[in-house]
Amino acid sequence: MGFESFLGNPHAxxxxxxMLANDRVPGALIFSGLEGVGKKTLALMFAKAANCERRKSGGDDFCGECPRCRKVEGMIAASREDLERRREIKDAARRVEGLVYFDVQLIEPLTRFILVEQVRRLRSAAFxxxxxLPHNVFIIDSAQSIHWQATDLLLKVLEEPPPTATFILICPNASELRATIRSRCQRVRFTVVADEIIARLVGEGKAGGPPSADGKELAIRLADGSIARAKTLDLDDYRRRRQPWLDYLGALAIEPGAGPPDWDKIFEATRTLGRDRGEFEAALRVGYALAHDLIHSLLGRPERITNLDLLARLQAWSTRLGFERISRLKEGLDEAYRLQVRNTNPQMGLDALAVGAVETAPGARAGPIR
Structure with missing residues (x-):
């Protein structure tokens, strides 16, 4: 146990x-980078190392087993339970009543924002x-969501942080934080995790064992350098969501002059895609990925294609569809998303997109639509 168990981002x-070896831990740190690469996990490890009983002066690691390390683990677990409980309270004002912070505390948005009262309580706990424990560590996740009225309060804490506290602000992009806050923090950058690490994680602990070579390559592309995505990715579920899009695109990408498309197949695909509104956003992400793949295929950039297991099909379809119709496909997906947000059936947008795509196809005949 210790920092050696952390996957990826060795520079971070x-x-x-x-910092630990030199006994020079700054009062505030920014962990910035892609979602799912372990920023919160490493912040928790740092909190253990800052308090570990077995870490001597000049030591740079933690044991994970001593009473203090276990205490840190318990405090973070209690923080998470408290956050979940408060999010279930319908009245937003009541969500911040009776906030109690531990020596090591995880702070996350209780609404769309991290609220003023959360930062006020943080300031009180810090001082x-x-x-x-000997050292406070306050982990502020989604720090870019701190309400603008609370940033001045946080800034006052960061200007003169107490010697017994460290603040770790976690965000995807440090530029989303106020410049005055950035200037008082030391930044630790996180990058995508190497493919070989992602490959080890794909299928780990899942029924059926690791995927085939093609499946593993697809999973690596879908994970896109994120450990969290690699661990939770279900390839069977992804392929299930993808199939209606393949039916839809395959029916649209007909040879010029080949006759009308198979409208029954197209409308069956749109019915499947629009049937469950709760799942449509996830299905839409698959559609966007395929649209981007078609563009990369047309431009001769296979290294950027996500659905690499479909390379031959994507190359054939992109040639038949052409850049204009692929661009219209992307615009149609945007419209389907807007319809879904407005609580309108997104199938309407996909149906209209299919009709428009056929009408603009060179030499194509729409044929009767039943």
Missing amino acids: VHTLRQ SHPFE
């Missing part, structure tokens, strides 16, 4: 270990001496 781990 090295930076933190150097109180730690109760059970």
Whole structure:
């Protein structure tokens, strides 16, 4: 147990270990980078290392087993439980009543924002001496969501942080934070996780064992460097969501002059895609990925294609569809998303898109629509 168990981003781990070894832990850090690469996990590890009983002066690691390390783990678990409980409260004003922060605390948005009262309580806890541990660590996840009225409060804390506290602000992009906040924090950048690490995680612990070589390559592309996505990715579910799009695109990408498309197949695909509104957003992401793949295929950039297991089909379809119709497909997906947001049946947008795509196809005949 220790930092060696962290996957990926060795430069970020090295930076933190150097701080610990030199006993120069800054009062505030920004962890920025892609979602799902382990920023929160490494923040928790750092909190353990800052408090570990077995870490001597000049040490740069933690044991994960001593009472303090276990205490940190328990505090984070309690923080998460409290956040979940508060999010279930319908009255937003009541969600912040009776906030109690531990020596190591996870702070996340309770609404769309991290609220003023959350930051006010954070400030109070930071300037109180730690109760059970030698060092306070406050992990602010989605720090870009701090309400603008709360940023001045946070800034006052960061200007003169107490010596017994470290603040870790987690966000996808540090530029989303106010410049005055960025200037008072040391930034630790996270990048995508290497493909070989993602490949080890794909299918880990899932029924049926690891996927085939083609499936593993597809999973690596879908994970896009994110450990979280690699661990939760279900290839069977993805292929299930993808199939209606393949039916839809295959029926549209007919040879010029080949006659009318198979409208029954097209409308069956749109019915399947629009049937469950709760799943439509996830299905739409698959559609966007295929549209981007068609563009990359047309431009001769196979290294950027996500659905690499469909390369031959994508190349044939992109040639038949052409850039204009693929661009219209992307615009149609945007419209389907807007219809879904407005609580209108998104199938209407997909049907209209199919009709328009056939009408603009060179030499194509729409034929009767039943």
